[in-house]
Amino acid sequence: MPALLEIGRRRGLHVLEDCAQAIDATLSLQKAGTWGDLGTFSFQSNKTMTSGEGGLILTNSPGLAERITALRAFGRFNSGEAVRSSALECRQLSSNYRLSEFQSAVLLGQLDSFPAQDERRQANAARLTHHIERIPGLRHVRSLGADMKHGYYYYVIRYDPQHFGQVSPDRLCQVLGAEGVPFVPGDRKPVYRHPVFQAENVRPHLWPDAFARYEDALVRNPPQCPAAEEACDCTIMLRHQVLLAEPTDIDDIAEALSKVTRNVGELLEEKN
Numbered sequence: 001m002p003a004l005l006e007i008g009r010r011r012g013l014h015v016l017e018d019c020a021q022a023i024d025a026t027l028s029l030q031k032a033g034t035w036g037d038l039g040t041f042s043f044q045s046n047k048t049m050t051s052g053e054g055g056l057i058l059t060n061s062p063g064l065a066e067r068i069t070a071l072r073a074f075g076r077f078n079s080g081e082a083v084r085s086s087a088l089e090c091r092q093l094s095s096n097y098r099l100s101e102f103q104s105a106v107l108l109g110q111l112d113s114f115p116a117q118d119e120r121r122q123a124n125a126a127r128l129t130h131h132i133e134r135i136p137g138l139r140h141v142r143s144l145g146a147d148m149k150h151g152y153y154y155y156v157i158r159y160d161p162q163h164f165g166q167v168s169p170d171r172l173c174q175v176l177g178a179e180g181v182p183f184v185p186g187d188r189k190p191v192y193r194h195p196v197f198q199a200e201n202v203r204p205h206l207w208p209d210a211f212a213r214y215e216d217a218l219v220r221n222p223p224q225c226p227a228a229e230e231a232c233d234c235t236i237m238l239r240h241q242v243l244l245a246e247p248t249d250i251d252d253i254a255e256a257l258s259k260v261t262r263n264v265g266e267l268l269e270e271k272n
């Protein structure tokens, strides 16, 4: 975040901090959502706090707050006085992005349960990391400094492709699933490889001159993120719900990982 903020400052850009999954995470003892000019959290159904759909935006800027409040509901601006909605003025095209009172009530209840659940996730994650540090070929992707706190939406493990003979994350998750541990593969391709960004799919959405620039940029400078490409081939994850298990379940997860690692030869044979 400090590096991104620096680029924003140099270029005169607002920085939007997408911390959708990072409720109560910290970096340098500062909470996620308070770094950017705007911080955005998601309450979509998979998240650690959820109202099915919905989200929250944080900002310290009164000007941005006013715009966001208006864009949330049809771009209708309020002069600050409490007036009837019929007196509000539509100044910008927008839509209806409002969170309902019903959803808000569901979320407020979760504010009470969050600290205990979070404490449990943190303790179980630390326990799992302690185990994983002793299993060759595996590592928890995030080494936490004393001034950092992970949100543990996912607990992410990288495996050494050499040690695992290029076994795919899907196959590894299948094998771990057979041991009763619900791992899921990480994303299987970087964002820029999704068809939506291919030139022919972008063409209908841009004016011809903007499309020409897009296509030209793709040809001149095709996106290449080797670290992301590599991560897609050797990442498996546990969802946050699993981290609410009993500590002995965490020990069982570590044992399953250890067993699969010890017997990786069988997986290699099936590939040959």
Ligand SMILES: Cc1ncc(COP(=O)(O)O)c(C=O)c1O
Residues within 6 Å of the ligand: 018, 019, 020, 021, 041, 042, 043, 044, 053, 054, 055
């Ligand atoms: C990092 C990140 N950004 C954005 C989103 C989108 O949030 P929403 O589904 O609430 O629009 C998600 C998840 O859904 C996410 O994980």
